[in-house]
Amino acid sequence: MIISVEGLDGVGKSSLVTKLSQTMQIPVIEKPIKFLLELTPRQSENIKEKIYGKYSADIQAMYYLLGYLSALEDGEKKDYIFDRGFLSTYYFSCCEENAKLFDFFANEYGFPEVTILLYATKDTRVKRIQSRNKKDKDLNKSRIYMDDYEKFFDAIQRYNIPHIAINTEHITQEETCDLVLNILNLWRQGEEYKDFVLNTYRIDKLSQNGKISYLEQKEILKNAFRNPEKAVERVKK
Numbered sequence: 001m002i003i004s005v006e007g008l009d010g011v012g013k014s015s016l017v018t019k020l021s022q023t024m025q026i027p028v029i030e031k032p033i034k035f036l037l038e039l040t041p042r043q044s045e046n047i048k049e050k051i052y053g054k055y056s057a058d059i060q061a062m063y064y065l066l067g068y069l070s071a072l073e074d075g076e077k078k079d080y081i082f083d084r085g086f087l088s089t090y091y092f093s094c095c096e097e098n099a100k101l102f103d104f105f106a107n108e109y110g111f112p113e114v115t116i117l118l119y120a121t122k123d124t125r126v127k128r129i130q131s132r133n134k135k136d137k138d139l140n141k142s143r144i145y146m147d148d149y150e151k152f153f154d155a156i157q158r159y160n161i162p163h164i165a166i167n168t169e170h171i172t173q174e175e176t177c178d179l180v181l182n183i184l185n186l187w188r189q190g191e192e193y194k195d196f197v198l199n200t201y202r203i204d205k206l207s208q209n210g211k212i213s214y215l216e217q218k219e220i221l222k223n224a225f226r227n228p229e230k231a232v233e234r235v236k237k
Helices: 013-024 032-037 041-054 057-074 086-093 099-109 122-132 150-159 173-187 191-200 203-209 214-226 228-236
Strands: 002-006 028-030 080-083 114-119 163-167
Touching: 002 013, 002 086, 013 028, 013 080, 013 114, 013 173, 028 032, 032 057, 041 057, 057 080, 057 086, 057 099, 086 099, 086 114, 086 150, 114 150, 114 173, 150 203, 163 173, 163 191, 163 203, 173 191, 173 214, 191 214
Parallel strands: 002 080, 002 114, 028 080, 114 163
Antiparallel strands: none
């Protein structure tokens, strides 16, 4: 099983990836191109500066897509959790100039079994970063105050990516981790349960799900475990 965890800075990706890895006993591939080339943070930053400073959008995209493709092939041999995968590569690197390259990769190589997209508003994400460290270097990035999720949504819809979109706006990191573990446990029970999860946690239900408390969501999942067909019909209505 390959699970990709996606989302913007401050949304709680790292906490979720760590918890999933520890609980499910699945190793993590953090930023696949760094994993493939065994790069140190400094080496990775130097290559990034060179690629974005001297080369075309095609080369920029191919660099990160190479890492993504290698991770997919590694995932054929054993289970992995990706800390950022295709969605993040699309978000940060796709543009009009290289969109056909992403189309080719998507159609030719596909996606992880499931992509988990964590969502929170800009203000919430900034507050979370500040709460963990008021001097966090991420707070110096101008994009942290401008980023939104539209490009993530565009990729999911464009390529019909199997996904679980979690609205973390009003739930804690611990609750998010527990909720995702419950969802994945349901997912692994079979196709009926996958249908329920895919229908319940679509990106177009992020706002609706954000109004449902953590405890209410756990109860919904518990009921779905008992009767998936009935749960799916209720969700579709």
